[in-house]
Amino acid sequence: MKILEPIRIGTRTAPNRVAVPAMVTRLSGEDGYVNQGIIDRYVRYAEGHVGLIVVEAMAIHGSKSGPLLRISDASFVPGHAELVKQVHDAGPSKIVPQIIHFMKLARSGWRQTIDQLSTADIDLIIEQFGAAAGRAREAGYDGVELHSAHAYTLSSFLSRHNKRRDEYDGRTLEGRLRMFGKVMTRVRQVVGKDFPVGTRFLAEEAIKDGYALPDSQRIALRLAQMGVDYISLSVGGKFEDAVLRPGQPLYPYTGYSGDRCMPGDSYPPLPHVHLAAGIKEYINGKGFTVPVISVGKISDPADAERLLSEGKADMIGMARQLLSDPDWVKKVEERRPDAIVRCIYCNVCKQLDENFKLVTCFLWPKGATQAPRDDKSADRPRWPAEGLVLSAAVKDGTVQLTWKRAEGSEIVGYDVFRAEDGGAAGIVEAVKAPKFSDRLVLGGLSYTYHVMAFDKLGRHSPPSNSIRLDLPIPDFSQPSAPREPSHA
């Protein structure tokens, strides 16, 4: 499979085409030092054979913030060195840190914008990026990722909302690209040509008057011209449409652009792959082959493989899916795709981050701070011997399912599978209690349901009995509407 083939990232080689993009874990303290919880989280990805591990955003400057990793002075290097050592000891995964600069935020809702920066401020930020990249290299990382996405400083220069009117003029593409150009130039001066430097930026801002594909194709081309070693894409996540919650600093994933950044269960699979495909086609057409990482609700190995074989992406980025199951790659290698704990895009992880709580997965065992291990030896959960497990009723346009509790050690939840009109069965929900109401069913179609229990180790029971329901199309003719045609 192409997904399992190695890929060159500058002077390094990732063992496969799967990347875990930077995800805040809230495992770090206010001090910003690497701790054991952080190390465990990233070692887990290495044990799952993730090709490229991007460590959550870490500050290049001393600016105040909530719990956040830092790489803003030499004192942080030993912690990162230990993280890198333990990840490398765990397998061939490559690991890079995402380094970030962000502007000041006040709980009042006030936020500093880039047009308030003096030339000296900007030159300092450029220096800070260079110095942080140097520390990443000192710590033994396999490269460094410049965070140019979402609501943060580098992204704000690239944005069509950039209000500067000097050499960084937001009215011209070159003005918007100038800050990235200077940062990249400085970073190369510090780390040299042989150290991989990747970038993450937005394929679409997804805000009013924001930029879309025509700009992002050209931004990507500039990244390629500047010798970036990989291009990782995202969408949205901006301050411009963020929802202010009284007393809380503005969180850039609360508006529509936040929905697009982490598309939930109301979105179809692969909602953004056309953006990565459009960008890759454009830069490839100009002779640049720098790897492009596609993201956004990709969780099915078959989808991932198709994107690569159709040339719509060079690597597949999965954040929420690898959080729910860090063994995704391993299970694909072992030809056990059905053993993958599939993300249901419930975005509980997003809500935890939003509330500055430890980021875990809803599908993990209750109280777990890390993903459960894949343990094939032990007993799987099972269903009670007598009688039907699953039963269903239809009421008020919803299918109401109830089922018997599964038996086994530490059952933590149930996956509800639905097949519409004889199509393929997919997970519609994962629940902790043995009941579920499906509110998105349509009269005139048939639905077939089954459930599977899973325990804290992610081991699944056999499928329950399945139930098929043929839903009638409702009768919409009401007494209140006269039966006789009236041309009144």
Place this chain on the structure above:
Amino acid sequence: MKILEPIRIGTRTAPNRVAVPAMVTRLSGEDGYVNQGIIDRYVRYAEGHVGLIVVEAMAIHGSKSGPLLRISDASFVPGHAELVKQVHDAGPSKIVPQIIHFMKLARSGWRQTIDQLSTADIDLIIEQFGAAAGRAREAGYDGVELHSAHAYTLSSFLSRHNKRRDEYDGRTLEGRLRMFGKVMTRVRQVVGKDFPVGTRFLAEEAIKDGYALPDSQRIALRLAQMGVDYISLSVGGKFEDAVLRPGQPLYPYTGYSGDRCMPGDSYPPLPHVHLAAGIKEYINGKGFTVPVISVGKISDPADAERLLSEGKADMIGMARQLLSDPDWVKKVEERRPDAIVRCIYCNVCKQLDENFKLVTCFLWPKGATQAPRDDKSADRPRWPAEGLVLSAAVKDGTVQLTWKRAEGSEIVGYDVFRAEDGGAAGIVEAVKAPKFSDRLVLGGLSYTYHVMAFDKLGRHSPPSNSIRLDLPIPDFSQPSAPREPSHA
């Protein structure tokens, strides 16, 4: 060409696959009666051989609003009958009215929402849709279109923002579909089976917590189950993210969802065709062949033809493009695609509508209230005989173009063509004065420009001389950033 093939719409046959979706013209008065300006606007589309003409939204109720057509009582029928007669006299185009119900709005920003409607209110709306559809049939229209898109009443029932908790429960798909079901049932009771009934609805709400493709596929399926004769799609245009302007009633195209509804020049061509394709694939898979109309920055005949031949759409909807050139179909029939006045998506038409001004096209002659005629006989604009017409300079990341004024009768503007890196030349802007600054150029690429003048009849001059510029990649290494690597 498939685009020129007839297509069945219920009991009628449109002469080709091109539709002009409903566009507010602001030609009507507060009284809501059809006037000569309205008739001229729609006859113009018929003269241009547009297959399906959808007349701008007209109110089914008496509720106060700005200038807006009405079909809310029998007194409006004669005006519509005259409009239909003159359109039919002009050619084989089919013409249908878009009928709309909208909720109350106050200049304070307050707006009525559907959860405030009593059952009696709802039953009245259902009756009003039925009665208005009956009047459309009386007036001789070829069918009727139920407006279930954007920020209006039927769309609000379909929305994930529907706050009702009764039989129209916004928490269930069936609850959200119930209002449409009742309206469609009532409309059929009134107009019968043989009168085409189409619907326009949103393929994506493009607002926070709004619906996306999974819901719109199933909504489309219900429309098909209910016997809708065509499905016309749109995106966004909601109140939820509209920007309130003090003293103005809320306008649902002022937020990001408004950007998506009428994507401007920052969007690539065809940004929404994947939504129509996904909906068509889904309902075709269920055995329904009701025509699906794809929209969104489609203006190139080759793109339109490809969408139809690849089965991604059954018809092509073009609003802004047909406003700029109602003769699009005729010019395709005559194999003169280059004679089409191509929409540049400047959205001046949108701004005019937003400000309740007469909706015209920026590319029309100054002061014209209708599109100029295609006059092949008369002299085309020409360039001065001596010397180069076009000259260019590069400054601060922009290409600054200036050119000599063209000669001829009533020159109204100039189209600026740009080819990037030897690619195909396309219009980047149309301007009235002989100068243009291109701010979206990227260093490292070559750009070739030429201009063409056009007069009030839409006749174009020959291309000017073309100029090629090879833009250097800027030097980003600044004195402020020390040359020596420092691992500080």
